[in-house]
Amino acid sequence: MSAQMLRTQSRMLLKQYKQAQRYQLQQLRRLNNAAAPETTKLFINGEYVESQSDQWIDVHNPATQEVVTRVPKATAKELEEAAHSAQLAFGSWRRTSILTRQRKMLDLQQAIRDNMERLAASIVSEQGKVLSDARGDVMRGLQVVEDMASITNHLQGQRLEVSADMDTYTVREPLGVVAGICPFNFPAMIPLWMFPVALATGNTCLLKPSERDPGAAMILAELCKDVGFPAGVLNIVHGSHTTVDFLTSDPRVRAVSFVGGDRAGKYIYERATQNGKRCQANLGAKNHAVVMPDANKEHALNAIAGATFGAAGQRCMALSVAVFVGDSGAWISEIAERAKQLRVNGGFESDADLGPMISPEALARAEHLVQSAIDEGATVTLDGRGISVPKYPRGNFLGPTVIDHVTTQMQCYQQEIFGPVLTCMRVDTLDQAVELINGNRYGNGASIFTRSGACARKFESSVEAGQVGINVPIPVPLPMFSFTGNKGSFLGDTNFYGRSGVNFYTQLKTITSLWRKQDAEDRQATVHMPTIH
Structure with missing residues (x-):
């Protein structure tokens, strides 16, 4: 991209940001000046x-x-x-x-x-x-x-x-x-x-x-x-x-x-x-990403982090489960390091990567499921509970959270957390990963990160999910196709x-219609007086 194009794009983004800031200020003035909020x-x-x-x-x-x-x-x-x-x-x-x-x-x-x-x-x-x-x-x-x-x-x-x-x-x-x-x-x-x-x-x-x-x-x-x-x-x-x-x-x-x-x-x-x-x-959903040892490590970890923690995890297609195959399990700590770099703040702040959850009740439920993972024997590699956001002390904030050594029996796996929480599971083979996914009652989406065409082919043909990603973390199709979640x-x-x-x-x-050709045939005009036989 040329320097001129970069400058043009930067000006456009700055203009968009200022427009949104003006709208926010208008909202705040309305709230401060009104005796009661508008209906x-x-x-x-x-x-x-x-x-x-x-x-x-x-x-x-x-x-x-x-x-x-x-x-x-x-x-x-x-x-x-x-x-x-x-x-x-x-x-x-x-x-x-x-x-x-x-x-x-x-x-x-x-x-x-x-x-x-x-x-x-x-x-x-x-x-x-x-x-x-x-x-x-x-x-x-x-x-x-x-x-x-x-x-x-x-x-x-x-x-x-x-x-x-x-x-x-x-x-x-x-x-x-x-x-x-x-x-x-x-x-x-x-x-x-x-x-x-x-x-x-x-x-x-x-x-x-x-x-x-x-x-x-x-x-x-x-x-x-x-x-x-x-x-x-x-x-x-x-x-x-x-x-x-x-x-x-x-x-x-x-x-x-x-x-x-x-x-x-x-x-x-x-x-x-x-x-x-x-x-x-x-x-509901419980979307899985399988990480093979041959995957492009940087791409896979960045994609998983973005798909898990974006929108504070409040997406039906959020990647909430990462299944690490074999040696790729050593990468879990690096996902936690990437997640630590994400900035939690109010949505209008220019440096924000993820904002608050929708309500105090949603926050409390997500925090409860994190605690249940600890109680059931999982390891919380990164704990986002109690995060401080100084400018917004009353916000419903949960920081990025990474839970390791999760099993299928745990509440944090059985239930849709719907928050910025990644549950990590470890298996030895791709077959075990597919079996794990197919045993889950949900079927919105599943992804695999690999450089092997054979692994990708096997995964896409055997996994039971309505939307499959190959090195794509959120495989939601564009509207010329359709959203095809299945199972539960x-x-x-x-x-x-x-x-x-x-x-x-x-x-x-x-409609079935009959128009006979003979009905359109030309007929000679009759000029004599009709007779009755």
């Missing part, structure tokens, strides 16, 4: 609606514990209004030409790009990610929107002349009103996995962001309105159990998408399917985004 509104029929609820949830900045906003538990009337709006909008939206829907996706992706810093800053304030990772959250969702700009290709059907003058062909039609229920860990990406695919295929959507960080979803709703999506096509409702029960039981809702934890996901899947709805549910990490038959996502939000219709 998060509902988005119903293209309008922002102040909820009439008497039940509210405070959203705390994970680094400071300041209340950023208050989220309503939508009332029964408000949920009814949102569903009715989506149902009415579906009648006209489904008949909107596919080129118009494609154009809206093109406009939306540009609007998201133009508001990248605003979205990222909202994520930092409410979720706690560092600013660069928050931008990545938005960018990975944006890629789904861009893929939906090719909806004209995704919705093409098939046609075959099955007999003389008889054709059979298929078309994909939208389902109707669909719902999305989102987790806290990706406030922009997961909503963008859901509603753009639903809308591009002609459905209307009821979206429930996480009650812990709804800001990014509300900005996305605003952008949809700005680029001209019709009223009612996207509606946003808030709440917890009552809202979820409504979305999984209301007869107008034809399909439900969910990303989150095991307990909620199983409940939502069972309730939705029992009520006759399609459901796709991404649940997924409930449903059709995965998120890409071609699978299009299939989930549409239903096939098959």
Whole structure:
């Protein structure tokens, strides 16, 4: 890269950082000057609606514990209004030409790009990610929107002349009103996995962001309105159990998408399917990385450290287990040394590598699992508990933590920690590593680090995980493919985004038509008076 290109890139990054800093300052001034925090509104029929609820949830900045906003538990009337709006909008939206829907996706992706810093800053304030990772959250969702700009290709059907003058062909039609229920860990990406695919295929959507960080979803709703999506096509409702029960039981809702934890996901899947709805549910995970002795050591250790501790480990595809084969076990201490160099700080700080966890409860749970590892005989090589972050003394911080000599029976292995904790296991052979992974109930992702093509080939063909990385730590596919977690990490038959996502939000219709050639033959005009025989 030339010096001029480096200078240009540096200026761009500095500009982005200053934009985010200005947004943070605006948020702080608002919090300091307001007698009470602003409330998060509902988005119903293209309008922002102040909820009439008497039940509210405070959203705390994970680094400071300041209340950023208050989220309503939508009332029964408000949920009814949102569903009715989506149902009415579906009648006209489904008949909107596919080129118009494609154009809206093109406009939306540009609007998201133009508001990248605003979205990222909202994520930092409410979720706690560092600013660069928050931008990545938005960018990975944006890629789904861009893929939906090719909806004209995704919705093409098939046609075959099955007999003389008889054709059979298929078309994909939208389902109707669909719902999305989102987790806290990706406030922009997961909503963008859901509603753009639903809308591009002609459905209307009821979206429930996480009650812990709804800001990014509300900005996305605003952008949809700005680029001209019709009223009612996207509606946003808030709440917890009552809202979820409504979305999984209301007869107008034809399909439900969910990303989150095991307990909620199983409940939502069972309730939705029992009520006759399609459901796709991404649940928990325990992602493994196998480190072979012949691996590129520097690449493997850096990749594992980044994939484990980034986003404070709060990713469903975080690398939470490293399986060291043979002599590579000697490298564990070096991972701990790399982890020590990572800087824990508030997400807006320019030197931050990882920020706080989402809540004091999440922090306490992760710390408990670290202690359980000690109690059960593991060795904590690096202990991030009790880390001091002077500027943010009230933050939910857990420093990078490395646990060695973990076994499959330990709580820290059996449960998804969902924090910046790497559990390290040692085996003698690749076969043992594969057997260990295949014995785990989850199946989101697994990776191997090796220079051997034979080892890589054996691993990819024998490991039971839906997404496999070869020298890649987080093998999440781009949207031209689909997110393909399996086993206990997924409930449903059709995965998120890409071609699978299009299939989930549409239903096939098959038409067989007969137009006889002889019916088009020219006939001589008859001029005489008809007679009756």
